[in-house]
Amino acid sequence: MTLVVKNMTRHQKLALIFLALVCLLDMLLLGVFAFAPSLYHLPLFGHSITLGIPLALVFMCTVFILMIYYVLSQAGKN
């Protein structure tokens, strides 16, 4: 596995870093979901809307932004 990473171009390493970041964020999101669900029940702005809802939206947007950055950087490479 070390050899594979060593042979990778900068762009492939970027893919690996982004993938690790997405997996880490997913594990955080899931970890709280599975082991500390009360955190997602926290109400916001004095209303019924809970912390989990905007966090989910932020997570989805982050994944999408990383993917767009990756494809744009690939265009630059070529």
Place this chain on the structure above:
Amino acid sequence: MTDMNPTAVGLFTLFIGLTLVITWRAARHSKTANDFYAAGNKISGLVNGVAISGDFMSAATFLGIVGLIYTAGFDGLIYIVSPMVGLAIVMFAMAEPFRNLGRFTLSDVVAFRLDPVPIRLFAASCTLVIVILYLVAQFVGAGKLVQLLFGFDYRTAVIIAGVLTMTYVSVGGMLATTWIQVTKAVMMISAITFMSVMIMARFGFSFIELYDGVANTHQLGAAVLGPGVFLKDPFSTISLAMALTLGFAGLPHVLMRLFTVPDARQANISVIYATACIGSAFAMVFFVIGFGAIVLLPQHPEFYGAAGKLIGGNNMVSIHLSKVIGGDVFFGVISVVAFATILAVVAGLILAGASAVSHDLYAQGLGRGKVSELAEVRITRIATVVLGLTGISLALAFEDQNIAYMISMVLCVSGSTNFPILILSLYWRGLTTRGAILGGSAGLILSVGLIIIGPTIWVEILGNKDPLFPYKYPALVSVPAAFIGMWLFSILDRGEQAMKEQSRFDEQFAQAFDRQ
């Protein structure tokens, strides 16, 4: 509900007419095996991305997820977020090497350095298990939906769906399947967007007002806006998320679309568009439609039966909601979108299964690569009809099966077989054919076996008192078992063939990332 809706019947006829024209036009461009399996590699990233999103957004996901959010609220999030992570895995780790190594099927990728005949036989068998299970679920869904919406008999509805999809695939190949999928995806995303805007308009475009309404209406109150209603223990939560994420990244009918674009960059662009379509559609389903249904449907007692249960079950939430939002006309639109979705997904599945039979089992397996393209395409057409008839027969036999559960079973099998083989063959030099087959078999047997002895089949279907395996979703056991099995049997494999396979890794790596 069984009265014919003129809008639904009109749109249904229009959709069938349009898809048959697409198929007829595509048939004129599908001459070679490359045209038939990969649309001549001429599909653009945008079109392919929309088609990928259509492949994933099946009727079971659309109708099922809205129904799940309606009953369990926030827990539906797992079904929204996990495919996004699956798409990220496909983009960052699989799309580029896939496009550069493969031609028509998943087996092309793994057979680059592994022993081609046994690995193709195994990978094609896994693909067929996944495709047949998925087909049965889709056909059962189509039959139930058409029975409910148009008043047809279940048997007639399944046969109509089967004959149409067999025609699309056997006549038009991948090109027809792609454009039908695009048509359906555009219809579905437009309908979801319209539905979301109309729902938000009822709440003055204020999420705070919508979620306050949810907390005031649902019997669980504000608890439905947080986790723990449907997924009650950490094992189930993580296991289901793992199946949805890794299962998506191993679905044969989704991955084979990466071969239809001209190059690796277009493959990545496809994934971006697929993510945009799936992400935006699922976000609207989760943040607006599912929660909107909790507030709006109880205001209409005509949708509830004598016992206070929703007519048609929870899978009908979006259909009832469409009537609340846009009356009979929009109800007709959503009904046709749901049926079109099933037809398009079944077409993609049949093509993936038929390609596994003709390309992997027949041409490259039995024929050892010496079969003519013409004969291969002819076998694909025959396999299409055989698979279609198999799907129809099984759907008639398993009419009362739980569709949503069959789909989670498919994703669990896909995540425990295809995904580990693909990712290890691409990134781990040590993987050997023996390791891939034995580890993959462990994943296949455990995923299917644990589902059979779990609560849904062992207790609810077979009527036993207690399950032998206590959890509904076994991916947390079967996926690691597959990876460990592949690693263990590969490092124990010291044969000459194993050394040869490992020595070809550098060549594969160079071709996968276009570094020759």
